[in-house]
Amino acid sequence: MSEKPLSTRQQKILQFTQGYMDENGRPPTIREIGKAVGINSTSVVNYNLGKLEEKGYLDRDPDVSRGLRLTEKAGAFSNSVNQATAAVRNAVERLIKIPLAGDIVAGKPVMTGNDTFGTYDEEDAVELSRAMLSEKPEGLFALRVRGDSMIDAMVNDGDIVIMKPQYEARNGDMVAVWLRNDTTTLKHFYNEGHQIRLQPANPTMDAIYVDPAEVQIQGRVLMVLRQAP
Amino acid sequence: MSEKPLSTRQQKILQFTQGYMDENGRPPTIREIGKAVGINSTSVVNYNLGKLEEKGYLDRDPDVSRGLRLTEKAGAFSNSVNQATAAVRNAVERLIKIPLAGDIVAGKPVMTGNDTFGTYDEEDAVELSRAMLSEKPEGLFALRVRGDSMIDAMVNDGDIVIMKPQYEARNGDMVAVWLRNDTTTLKHFYNEGHQIRLQPANPTMDAIYVDPAEVQIQGRVLMVLRQAP
């Protein structure tokens, strides 16, 4: 006969009770459980403890203080919760957040991560699997593209680019450059000695050749993220 | 700095608390401790718990129910008590008591253990180390010698003999015999076929030779105990 699963509150009660027992050497009171789990009423705690007893997770001795005892079934539950918790923690560690530092538009230089890192709002972060990056996540930042000026870089309006602050580039890197002091562009960078070739990602478009003095590298593009509207 | 040893009550409190904790999964209340240890007043239990806390055997959380916690020092104490208890038990098992069933006098037959065993008074028992006996202690009995009639057996008035009920003897055994239906004597027994030789323990005295029909063996002497007056 299948039994009803534990409610979230009941799971919290068990976990709190186990931890309290380990830490204090005695079971918690009904009021201590309520406080920890966010239940103001002793009768609601009492009701849930009754349900846990019914389901076999604990025993109760009536009319004595701290009259709870967790059963082996509770221990097994705790173990499976711990394993699940470890799996979740592992997943969380593989999941990283990169600050969304602002916008990238043609007419302004890139704001690098260093400018915003201490103050970014976590709600504006971009979440990625760690495995998707070839770099350590520290110091990276994200920018949202505004306008069509990056179409030659195969980047649409609204896309997000993940960048690493970097002021020199190797041939072939896609970089954000502040060009001739009036335009930001995303292009593959090639240093040809006396001149810089900036090659669009769109293969049907021609490269441009500029004097090295007119180029200011502001970061390397690691990823481009396009989301469905 | 040497500290005061635990009082008997304090030791009992610790041991009870440890056992209660193991069995119930929670510490006892002050009233439960009092009941177990024979203290009627909660303030006396409270006083002793305060002393145990002072001495480092437990911690107390004030103003909470079941607010005791045994320390590692208490655990070490419990271990040493257990070891001492085991040693005591071992010594007690090596110590045996043999019922002092009565007197041995020349003019009466020996009262054997079987006659008295169910009713002997433990205060009249003789206590011995088990190692001093070559026999199992079951069924043995002790008699106190009255008179000088056993001097030829090197047994003085007032000595105690430990006997085993036995109605046949091997050559050389010292036995109590009821001789010619009128005398108890303690002698080394030799069966010479047509006659029995009863040899005094005192080597300067002569043996006596009797018809087997005139001899009734009543027990074998295992030990003679002589105590300072």
Added chain:
DNA sequence: GTATAACACGAACACTTGTTCGCTGTCAAT
């Protein structure tokens, strides 16, 4: 839509439990 069960809640109450108080007895030190 209705009835029922499950879940939730605040409040009052009953009982358990720890602390405090005033007193007594014993023993060691002076």
Added chain:
DNA sequence: ATTGACAGCGAACAAGTGTTCGTGTTATAC
């Protein structure tokens, strides 16, 4: 003989803690 420390005690009290009651909300079954 007196005094102080220690241990013990019964009783009262304060606070902690579990149980019960009446009511409300939500989910489920029919």
